[in-house]
Amino acid sequence: MVSRSPQNPADVVVEVPATSPEAVRQAATRASDAYARWSAVPALERAGALEAAAGALDSHAEELTGLVVREVGKPRSEAAAEVQRGIAILRYFAQQALDPMGEVLPGSPPGALLYTHRRPRGITGLITPWNFPVAIPLWKAAPALAFGNSVLLKPSPEATGIALRLAELVGATLPPQTFTVLPGGGATGRAVVESSRVVSFTGSVAVGRDIAGLAAELGTPLQAEMGGLNASIIVPDADVERAATTIAGAAMTYAGQKCTATRRTIVVGDPGPFTDALVGAVERLPVGDPNDPATLVGPVISESARARVDQAAAEARSLGGRLLRGGAAREEPGWFVAPTLVDNLPAHAQLLHEEVFGPVCAIIPAADVDEAAAITNGVAYGLVTSVFTTDLDRALSLVAKIDTGLIRVNAPTSGVDFYAPFGGEKASSAGPREQGKAARDFYTSLHTVTIAPRV
Ligand code: UN1
Numbered sequence: 001m002v003s004r005s006p007q008n009p010a011d012v013v014v015e016v017p018a019t020s021p022e023a024v025r026q027a028a029t030r031a032s033d034a035y036a037r038w039s040a041v042p043a044l045e046r047a048g049a050l051e052a053a054a055g056a057l058d059s060h061a062e063e064l065t066g067l068v069v070r071e072v073g074k075p076r077s078e079a080a081a082e083v084q085r086g087i088a089i090l091r092y093f094a095q096q097a098l099d100p101m102g103e104v105l106p107g108s109p110p111g112a113l114l115y116t117h118r119r120p121r122g123i124t125g126l127i128t129p130w131n132f133p134v135a136i137p138l139w140k141a142a143p144a145l146a147f148g149n150s151v152l153l154k155p156s157p158e159a160t161g162i163a164l165r166l167a168e169l170v171g172a173t174l175p176p177q178t179f180t181v182l183p184g185g186g187a188t189g190r191a192v193v194e195s196s197r198v199v200s201f202t203g204s205v206a207v208g209r210d211i212a213g214l215a216a217e218l219g220t221p222l223q224a225e226m227g228g229l230n231a232s233i234i235v236p237d238a239d240v241e242r243a244a245t246t247i248a249g250a251a252m253t254y255a256g257q258k259c260t261a262t263r264r265t266i267v268v269g270d271p272g273p274f275t276d277a278l279v280g281a282v283e284r285l286p287v288g289d290p291n292d293p294a295t296l297v298g299p300v301i302s303e304s305a306r307a308r309v310d311q312a313a314a315e316a317r318s319l320g321g322r323l324l325r326g327g328a329a330r331e332e333p334g335w336f337v338a339p340t341l342v343d344n345l346p347a348h349a350q351l352l353h354e355e356v357f358g359p360v361c362a363i364i365p366a367a368d369v370d371e372a373a374a375i376t377n378g379v380a381y382g383l384v385t386s387v388f389t390t391d392l393d394r395a396l397s398l399v400a401k402i403d404t405g406l407i408r409v410n411a412p413t414s415g416v417d418f419y420a421p422f423g424g425e426k427a428s429s430a431g432p433r434e435q436g437k438a439a440r441d442f443y444t445s446l447h448t449v450t451i452a453p454r455v
């Protein structure tokens with residue numbers, strides 16, 4: 001398995017063999033022993049270990065940022081912010097290790113003690129994508145570890161180098177085999193699922209559904225975060241410039257490679273003024289080498305990712321769509337594509353129904369807010385929607401009609417608060433929410449205990 005720098009594909013970041021299913025099973029045996037020890041470690045010590053992991057990341061923040069830029073082409077400013085997010089996630093879950101592990105309820109026999117108690121589940125299998133190569137592994141691993149589980153992490157092949165470095169930095173603060181990174185592809189991932197007591201996945205719908213099927217057969221609790229086809233709705237009373245700048249960023253930064261990116265912009269009423277403002281805001285985004293601290297839009301991850309964006313632009317054109325920006329220009333030799341804005345698409349166009357993981361956004365007119373809500377909801381996905389309006393009543397009534405897991409008003413679709421529950425509806429997610437306090441429910445099992453007094 002080879003991972004290459006998207007801005008310079010000749011630069012091989014790391015080349016390692018995929019972990020065989022047999023080697024995964026051996027790692028699981030060691031992780032099971034590690035779990036037996038780690039789950040018996042006092043919570044205060046587990047919190048201390050995660051605090052130390054945060055410190056280790058902090059003192060290597062510059063180096064890790066450089067590796068994120070190099071391996072997955074994330075622009076330097078966003079890569080640095082992601083490393084800071086990773087540190088904050090470790091600190092937050094370090095503290096959660098000290099939260100109450102249950103509650104006391106009234107017992108039914110008089111004088112009985114009835115209480116709930118959370119226990120770790122065991123080996124946690126994590127399968128993570130390349131686009132948030134620090135934050136996503138950590139927002140899954142940190143709660144798992146905080147509550148006493150051991151972790152097997154199968155990272156995306158494109159982010160192998162970053163995952164191996166995380167294993168060194170975080171792993172060094174934990175007992176051996178408590179946090180193990182297993183590079184590989186589908187066969188490795190499958191073996192990780194088969195070896196785990198609880199599984200959390202972020203990635204494509206196709207792989208997520210496969211894993212969900214396997215987990216269901218095995219009776220293993222699963223959480224899967226998959227795609228999105230997120231919309232922003234512009235109500236006529238919105239602050240047009242603010243909305244345009246926010247949406248340009250949400251659609252195009254990191255070349256649109258976020259499941260939370262804005263893929264559709266739905267404009268209520270005359271789309272003209274907003275469209276002009278959005279074209280202007282997209283034109284102002286600095287595109288280029290992700291090492292340059294000013295860059296906001298770098299390359300996409302691979303040649304095939306670039307081909308998908310090209311295909312989507314060609315399909316849009318063939319259906320009579322208008323390319324307002326982008327579609328063709330690019331720099332060589334990396335996998336660069338120009339931020340692309342399209343309007344005038346027929347309702348059945350693929351771009352309006354299927355996620356293209358790149359810097360492509362469609363503008364769709366709507367006669368009124370009800371039609372805008374119907375368009376927003378009229379796709380298979382349900383991750384996040386944003387609404388731009390200055391009218392509070394409008395905001396409240398639209399929020400109530402939208403069927404996505406996250407809803408934002410006058411804010412970008414992208415960007416996630418690690419201390420709040422995160423997840424979508426419909427094809428976007430399966431299983432419970434992740435992050436925030438919701439993570440505790442997933443990475444622990446709840447036991448209800450009754451102790452009746454002698455009568
Ligand atoms: C963000 O928008 O900051 O894979 C995070 C993804 C999402 C995370 C988005 N699960 O893109």
